[in-house]
Amino acid sequence: xxxxxxxxxxxxxxxxxxxxxxxxxxxxxxxxxxxxxxxxxxxxxxxxxxxxxxxxxxxxxxxxxxxxxxxxxxxxxxxxxxxxxxxxxxxxxxxxxxxxxxxxxxxxxxxxxxxxxxxxxxxxxxxxxxxxxxxxxxxxxxxxxxxxxxxxxxxxxxxxxxxxxxxxxxxxxxxxxxxxxxx
Numbered sequence: 001x002x003x004x005x006x007x008x009x010x011x012x013x014x015x016x017x018x019x020x021x022x023x024x025x026x027x028x029x030x031x032x033x034x035x036x037x038x039x040x041x042x043x044x045x046x047x048x049x050x051x052x053x054x055x056x057x058x059x060x061x062x063x064x065x066x067x068x069x070x071x072x073x074x075x076x077x078x079x080x081x082x083x084x085x086x087x088x089x090x091x092x093x094x095x096x097x098x099x100x101x102x103x104x105x106x107x108x109x110x111x112x113x114x115x116x117x118x119x120x121x122x123x124x125x126x127x128x129x130x131x132x133x134x135x136x137x138x139x140x141x142x143x144x145x146x147x148x149x150x151x152x153x154x155x156x157x158x159x160x161x162x163x164x165x166x167x168x169x170x171x172x173x174x175x176x177x178x179x180x181x182x183x
Contacts (some may be wrong), residue, residue, distance in 0.1 A: 001144045001181060002139050002173060004179075005147070007176065008026045008033040008059075008063075011027045014029075015026050016092060017089065017093050020078060020081060020086070030060070047138070047144045048138055048147075049147075050134060050146070052078040052079050054079055078149045078153060080153050081117075081123050082117055082118040086099070095127065099114045106167070107110045123129065158172040
């Protein structure tokens with residue numbers, strides 16, 4: 001089986017700040033969410049966990065798997081998408097004129113990344129490589145694999161597994177600390 005989970009909440013989530021690669025820690029609510037997920041998913045078996053090295057994802061994985069003998073392996077290819085100069089900006093849909101808004105509302109129109117940001121092609125290339133080299137060999141060997149990551153990064157994995165078109169990038173809608181079974 002292949003499972004995916006998004007990290008718990010951070011102060012920047014609450015402030016509607018775009019995090020991207022900025023290494024923002026979980027807040028108390030985010031830690032509580034991870035603890036609740038630990039209880040909710042205690043019967044779900046995992047052999048191995050791959051996590052983004054960003055603290056909000058890694059800490060979520062550590063809290064979720066506390067007391068279990070499940071290795072947590074970080075991989076840079078699971079970092080959140082880089083949003084360049086827009087990281088740290090407060091994004092309010094319908095109010096802001098930020099050049100990053102099409103990424104969230106009409107991803108098929110996000111063809112020119114903002115300054116310093118990653119493109120969809122770059123995101124899909126690195127997460128696809130991770131799936132091919134790390135996750136899928138474990139799944140094919142009969143192991144239950146968990147990936148703990150981020151909104152856009154997770155959506156790229158879901159999109160590749162489910163063969164979504166780019167316009168459906170956000171279709172899966174992965175809430176914080178909720179487990180999604182992919183395979």
